[in-house]
Amino acid sequence: MDEEEEFRYAIAGYIGLSEILKMLEAQDRKFNEILERLEKHDKLIEEVLLKLKSHDERFEAHDRKFNEILEEIRIIEKEMANLSRRVEVTIGSMGRRWGRDLEKMVYEIFEEGLIERRIEVERIRKFKYVDADGSITGVKGKTIDVDILATDDRLYIIEVKSRAEMDHVNALIDKARYIENILKHRVDKILIIAVNIDSDALDYARRIGIDVLYENVV
DSSP, X not given: OOHHHHHHHHHHHHHHHHHHHHHHHHHHHHHHHHHHHHHHHHHHHHHHHHXXXXXXXXXXXXXXXXXXXXXXXXXXXXXXXXXXXXXXXXXXXXXXXXXXXXXXXXXXXXXXXXXXTTOOGGGOEEEEEEESSSTTTSSTTEEEEEEEEEETTEEEEEEEEEEEOHHHHHHHHHHHHHHHHHHTSOOOEEEEEEEEEOHHHHHHHHHTTOEEEEEEEO
């Protein structure tokens, strides 16, 4: 092969290599463009994820707020129910109408306090005794009327009042003594439940060991 032919081959080889290099450069550019597009897509995805996270947090905040509102509504409903019972009790007491239904409402109003004292309302019974010959009370035909609860060999007497006064406290002490004589069992606890109670009656009851559940001191 002469020098001229070798030169032509060399030139052709150089040209071919140059073309290949250009093609590789073009491929590199395309690859870089693809990478840039992928990076943009990644950023877009990150932005979308951030927005979704933000939306999730907002939804969670809304859920929490909604649950808080529901709880507030439940509390208000309970308070309104108690208030309604108190109104009925007040109206009933004003009319001197103190029946078993009203007593039941009072028990419901003071349910939490009774639960704390481990007193089960459904086990409370009405106790009524007529002292025909006066041997218990000293007064013939006197009626003893009070709520009692007997549980675990313990005896409780309970008096429910729309308004408890000093005379009611003294009368309840007498009732406790009468019941001990009638049932031949010691009274372990005396409880007054009152929507309203006079301050002097409250102080006196506490001093002599009578438990008191009340709404208002008057």
